[in-house]
Amino acid sequence: MNFALSAELLALQAKVRRFIAEEILPMENDPRQTAHGPSAELRQELVEKARAHGLLTPHASREMGGLGLSHAEKAIVFEEAGYSPLGPIALNIHAPDEGNIHLLEVVATPAQKDRWLRPMVQGHIRSCFAMTEPSPGAGSDPSMLTTTAVRDGNDYVINGHKWFITGAEGAQLAIIMARMEDGSATMFLTDTDRPGFVLERMMDSLDSCFAGGHGVLRFENLRVPASDVLGEVGKGFRYAQVRLAPARLTHCMRWLGQARRAHDTACAYANSRQSFGKPLGEHQGVGFMLADNEMDLHVTRLAIWHCAWVLDQGERGNFESSMAKVISSEGIWRVIDRCVQVLGGQGVTGEAIVERIFRDARSFRIYDGPNEVHRMSLAKKILDRAAAAHV
Missing domain, CATH: 1.20.140.10 (Butyryl-CoA Dehydrogenase, subunit A, domain 3)
Incomplete structure (x- = not known):
């Protein structure tokens, strides 16, 4: 390993550090921060600041509008952004969107990228990743998945409960992990305004730094078209x-x-x-x-x-x-x-x-x-x- 940082990366590090110090630290006492994270209005203001400085979603590929950072480069930029609780929100590198953007870049179809990934990279929508379930469902052991997906014509019908779903409130996209009839697991993409997608309640937690907090979701005969399967069936x-x-x-x-x-x-x-x-x-x-x-x-x-x-x-x-x-x-x-x-x-x-x-x-x-x-x-x-x- 070479621990020396390139001149370009040092310049980017300094740019992010200045941005956090000058634009984000002064907003840390903004009253629009709630027990379940920054309000949608505050988040949008933060995102617009990063956009104006050319720092929005830097981990995304250049094709998608990001800076195409390597993992080592992300280590430098993300540490600087993390200096403020609001920094990752501003740069659009917070969880779960950061991981979901990476996943969709690797696995999603071109149509799925145009529909969901590009708006995420542009900071226009947020997402959540629905895998964790209340007992006896999946927690640390994902093999205990109880949410089910059953094929019905051109759709899959999803039923189940999820909880501690970060970013659930206000997310426009959900990635749902569900068990198939053969016992395998599949990931599904869905708009959160579809019938059968229910945000039951928000969970109180120690942290307050994630946009959208942590929610409890219920799926009641949620219909997802087969075209919205993420990747291949059974490879969740x-x-x-x-x-x-x-x-x-x-x-x-x-x-x-x-x-x-x-x-x-x-x-x-x-x-x-x-x-x-x-x-x-x-x-x-x-x-x-x-x-x-x-x-x-x-x-x-x-x-x-x-x-x-x-x-x-x-x-x-x-x-x-x-x-x-x-x-x-x-x-x-x-x-x-x-x-x-x-x-x-x-x-x-x-x-x-x-x-x-x-x-x-x-x-x-x-x-x-x-x-x-x-x-x-x-x-x-x-x-x-x-x-x-x-x-």
Whole structure:
């Protein structure tokens, strides 16, 4: 790996950093932010700012209107965008749209791209990815899928429940994972205003950084034309892997930016706040926390960059993305938690951005597969590799 950044990438990094500092940070106290994410009006204003600066949806292909960033280039840009909770919304690189855009670019037909992907890349519509279900349905174990799709003439009829569906409120497109009669899984594309597509309720959660919050969906004889199957029938689990490994990594990139923001805030406070006759940061207890922060940020960034490099070589990167997800989510949590401690009273109130980052970040150890599931997957691969080495 070459850790040097090209002149073009350094310029793009600086451009995004300026954009976040000058255009987005001043909007962080905008009252149009709700418990379920920024309002549609606020989101549109943020998107228009990014569009005006040529930074909208940079991960999309140039053909679709993006910058065609590689995974390694995304690591640089997404970290900068993540410095503000509103940054990923503005650049249109937030979950689940970022992962859905990648999936549709790889799998969708030209007609499906024209109908849904182009408006998504242009920031005109949002999407959701409907896979997770309430018990006894699919959660960490996707094989437990209970939502069904049955062929009926030229349509598929879908019935089932989904929950914790990020971006559900206000999404115009849903990607639905459903079980077929033979036990396989298929992905379906659907407009959310079709009869039988029901948003039952919104779920209250610790985080408030995702546009559209997290919703509970119900499908009641939802009819989806066969032309709206995403990819091939029966290959839903395979396509999920196309989406999940890169999308898992971009979560890490964005959260790294949030952790760096918390660390910068704590460093500034430790330099300015006086305690027992000297700056707070000169006390070893505080200084050591800042040093530990710097090391966790460094290791997290290295794990992200390595996994991005693996993906850019054309590898699946499942093993590396699982490691990066666990390393990142636990590393950034330690950083943010230390920052709360350094800030003291300000760290547990809205007086500093760190309290908001703290609430938003806790769920990262659960999103895109709980860390325990990733450890199980890693352990199986490690044991399989060890067994193969002794054959």
